[in-house]
Amino acid sequence: MKLDERDFRRFDGKFYPQVPTDLIVDCFGHKQVHFRQTHGHGAFVYLNAKRRQFLHAQQYSDSFDLVAWVRQHQAQLSLLITETPIPELKDELPQFIVPNAWEFYKAAASYSRQLYDGNVIAITGSVGKSTTRLMTVELLRALKRHVNTNIGNENVRQVVIPLLATTLQNPDDLVAEISINALNNRDGRQGVTARYYAADAAIITQVGGAHLAELSNVDDPLMFLAERKSRIFDEMPATGRAILNYDMEPRVYRYLVDVAHQHTDHLYAYSYADQHADAYVVKTEDFRDHTAVTMAILGETVTANLSMPGKGVILDLLAACLTLKSLGLPLPDVTNLFMNFEALNSELKFYEIPTSHGKVTIVDDTHGSTLHSVNNVISVFKARGQFYAGQKVLVMETGEDLGEDAAAYNLRFKDPLLTSHVDALIGYRDDAIKPLVDAVQPQLKTGFYQELAPVQAAIDDLPNDSLVIIKSSDGRKYGSDLWTLPEKLLHATSEV
Incomplete structure (x- = not known):
């Protein structure tokens, strides 16, 4: 056009x-x-x-x-x-x-949208939106479709307009990732910027687990966030598809269903385990370098090998596959489509480094840390830890945006950690992580450091074939330097 x-x-x-x-x-x-x-x-x-x-x-x-x-x-x-x-x-x-x-x-941009007759797929959520977007794009391109999408992880309101204007290029599909910034009402009476998408399919991956500090004065932060995320349905046509994570907090899920029904009757749900959903996991089989996941997607059974670990990426793939099927599109052969899939930035990236006692696998997950993403890391230990003969170690700090209740939120991870096959927990830097470190003793080996050098030394002293996951906030935004640890370990390796 x-x-x-x-x-x-x-x-x-x-x-x-x-x-x-x-x-x-x-x-x-x-x-x-x-x-x-x-x-x-x-x-x-x-x-x-x-x-x-x-x-x-x-x-x-x-x-x-x-x-x-x-x-x-x-x-x-x-x-x-x-x-x-x-x-x-x-x-x-x-x-x-x-x-x-x-x-x-x-x-x-609005005029461009009026002229465009392809699919606009919009995605938001407190966690998983970037990976869901990338997987959706991968599926569509495997069908030889022309797809436009966000540049990197740019997803705020000033990104909505130029991205929507790319529909002038007449792609088959526009896949748009939307942050809460674009769902806030900052343009006065004109409503939220994201409404210009008028999405043909809108996905909400999760609500909650982030932005808690800035919502400390809100009576019910979870429902506040649910209302903000539900704005993705604004201007959706009656033919639109609403795609929801069935595993969300039940009251949040029910609220989102009610809002979606105000715009469309075409609602679809995906779940990790609940077979009442439109898409769900039939079974998984874990290996050292991948997970084989069999999924039921609107009655079609498919199996995909995922190199990226954790329950989170499986949910993201369910959402992506369900979206295509809901739009009447076929699924490509997904068997090995995501065998070398990588998310944006530093999200569950694997590196093998030599140490004093052999080799250690380092997993860099330092792009961000929400409550849901920490639980996802714990699921990685459960799935992949059994294939490592050495120690399984989690290095972590408090997630961003947790506010005054950060220590209490961190303590929620005690029981999951004790049943995750993790051998050791190393807490870093902040006082809010120390109560969790103390709580898992003596069942787990522990350490607490406020400098990177002793953390690096502890990793170097691990036995051969150990697995270490480094989980941190994005220090480029939140001030911590734990995100630099994977790079320091790799740099030290190159100097050996």
Whole structure:
């Protein structure tokens, strides 16, 4: 799909210096990366300092020169959207002058959505949304379908608009990951930004286990989050599909069902074990390097080998497969499709390193730490720990966003840890993890350190064929340095 000068009549603005007669626009964006697939027909939306402040987006550097930037990237552009005419460029690039660039951006994306007749699949949740998105994309591309999706894990409200505008490229499917930021009502009476997706299929992977600190003044944080997540159904057509995790807290699941029913009658549920769901696990068989999972998906039985461990990734795959089937699409051969699957960033990545007593397998899970993701790590020990002859060790700190009740939340892991085949727990840095370390004694070996050096030394002293999972918050956001430990261990290995 392409827009020309006639399409711009519906928008609040005017061309400068005159109406172009041969305009073609097939892409809108406000960053260079948004134009990587365009061929000279991109429209650059200049969000000035005022608009960026409104969006809580990063400001341009003091050295940024709009004229120089446009000239540098002019081969990718056919139009400049700005609130103030740029006389220096009047003979080089057509301009469309608007009163509010953010409002124009939303209007352009909304118009693109109206023209688009492919599938929009939207995904949100407190945990698992990125992996579910990536697996959904993998399944669709295995069917030879053209799929657009988020860049990296960008999922906040200012991402919604340029991503939705990529429907001008007429992909078969748009798969969009949505954070709570895009589901908060920050655009006043116009509602949440994510509503512009008007999703044909909307997945909620989980509610709760994150954002607890910032909700400390809310009477019922879980239901507060459920209401926010339910906004993914806003503007869903009556033909839309709502895909829900049946294993959520029952009252949360019932609430989401009620909200979804206000928009569509097409509700589907997936579950790890409950066979009343539309998709569920029939059986699993664990091996050292993968798990074979047999699933029932709307009456179809399929088996997939997953190199990525844990219950969480199995639930994510169930959601992805159920979504395709609910939309009337066939499933590709999934037998080995996810044998080398990797999630974003540092999520359950395996490394083997030499140590003083042989070799140790390090699992880097330092991208983030919620209550659900810690439980997932514990499930990894249960599934894969039996295949390691050495010690099974969990190195962890308190998850992000847990607030004043962090120590109490951490103590919930005591019983799961004691039945997980974990041999040792090493707590790191913060006082809120220390009560859990004390609580699992003497059943588990323990340690508590506030510096990385003794943690690194303890790992180096482990017996051959040990398994170590490092679970931390994203220190790049929350201040801890535990996320750097896997890199330090690998760097030390390279120097040996």
